[in-house]
Amino acid sequence: MKRFEIRDFLRVANGEIEPPPCDTMMNIRVTAASEGESTGTWTVNDSFINGNGVVMGGFLSSAADIMMAYAIASKLEDHQGFASINLDTTFHRPVTEGVVTVHARVDRLGKRVAYVIxxxxxxxxxxxxxxxxxxxT
Known part of the structure; x- marks a missing residue:
């Protein structure tokens, strides 16, 4: 797969091009991305369920990370790029099979670092x- 340019993230959100393989593998569909915010749906099937009958925490973090990429991409220009420094996840309740809505927003944007929730x-x-x-970058 070729590397996405920043505008390609927005093209995915607008349904103009196919999403990258990680979105497809995770069953995530971005529905909106603009002005530092993104929204999407994650369809959780039994592939994400652990032996306890709930979604493994790393999958929730991955779903959030994907939507955070769309949020930050909506604030950057094509000559820029980005990479995660860290990711902290707090779990409030178990997730089971079904639809999960993911909202991400850029909380602060500096020249070299952004904080996204x-x-x-x-x-x-x-x-x-x-x-x-x-x-x-």
Missing amino acids: AELYQHDKKAATCQSSIFI
Whole structure:
């Protein structure tokens, strides 16, 4: 797969091009991305469920990380790029099979570092909150 340019993230959000393989593998569909915010849906199937019958935490973090990429991309220009510095996830309740809504927003944007927050909801209840520091290249 060729490397995305920043505008390609927005083209995915607008349904103009296919998403990158990580989105497809995770069953995530971005529905909006602009002005430092993004929203998407994650369809959780049994592939994400652990032996306890709930979604493994790393998958929730991955879903948040994907939507954070769309949020930060909506604030950058094509000559810029980004990479995660860290990702902290707080789990509020277990997630099971079904649809999870993921909202991400850029909280602060500097010249070299951005701080982004994502919240994941299932059945209208907050399931997890993620905070990330992102290096801007």
